[in-house]
Amino acid sequence: MLEWDEKLIKKMKEGDTSALEQCYLQFSPTLYTLIVKICKNTATASDLLQDTFIDVFENIDSYKSQFPFIAWLKRIAFNNTLNYIKRQKMATSAVELIKEVPTCQIPLDEEISQGNLLEYLMNKVTENDRLILWLFIVEQYSHDEIAVLVAKTPSYSKSIVSRCLQKLRANAEVKAYAC
């Protein structure tokens, strides 16, 4: 894997395309993974990844070096994903479609037996809940930080996490896995 050099940010600010490419090669797997895990759709993930990197390259001047670069990138990716989820929600309510929660390809029991409890849970919930779960469990954001990101109160994310855990509790096999 390529090593990230902070000097590359200076080059990116100057509009050096090779620096932009290096940034993409270095960070795109991390951003793509988180977007795919939340959206569960590779085509949407590709679009959101492109939008994220375009935003990064256009707003690189506003990046402040006192914060980690990857955290700044992830923040942009989360914002784009959140906006996509909001748009989807609006579009769905406009046509009054009851969208089913996406089902996973692998049987749930198999996932649990393979130790993919997180995957199992992510497949059971909506996109919005997936985003909150990802932020809380994978990114280890506090409820206050999530509240700032999604422009809601901390109790909003707390209730989502709690509700998701309740879903797991209903499954006997999960109980067995957890114990």
Add this chain to the structure above:
Amino acid sequence: MHVNKSRLGGILLPIEETHITNCEECAYEHQILNCLIKDAEKIELTTPPMSDWLAIKARIEKKKKRNQTSIGQVLFGVAASTFFLAAGWLLWSNYHLQSQLEQVILANQYLELELEQEQSPTFRQATLLTEISGVEYKLYHSKSEKEKLMLLKAREKLMKKIVEQQKEAHHEFSI
């Protein structure tokens, strides 16, 4: 009282651990969250297709080109508006000068008519008439419209003087 939900899944204080041993609900949530965090560490990164980078690159180049075009458009707009302003100012000043000339010519013609009525000029009037013919000579040779305007105004003044003198002479005679 249960453990603060945001603390579950992490390192707990002794008092919280004591609570967990007695509370099934908190123990379950703590255990599940620990499992989920462990699973999160196992997540493998997925590399996006190379076509994504090509699409990003194309979009960046397109935006760069669009920015260059917009700078050119701004420059063109500034140049065009400057040209129209200059042309407008020239037209207006030309029109203004022309109307002034017309007014002065009319005034001169009116005075000429008044003078024609008097047949024998006095010595002073004859001097003024000589001055007028000198102004007319200059007027004949002048090239710019501004100069013509100035000379016509001077001619108008001289003719007014003659007319006034004629009126004064009439008054003297009448007394």
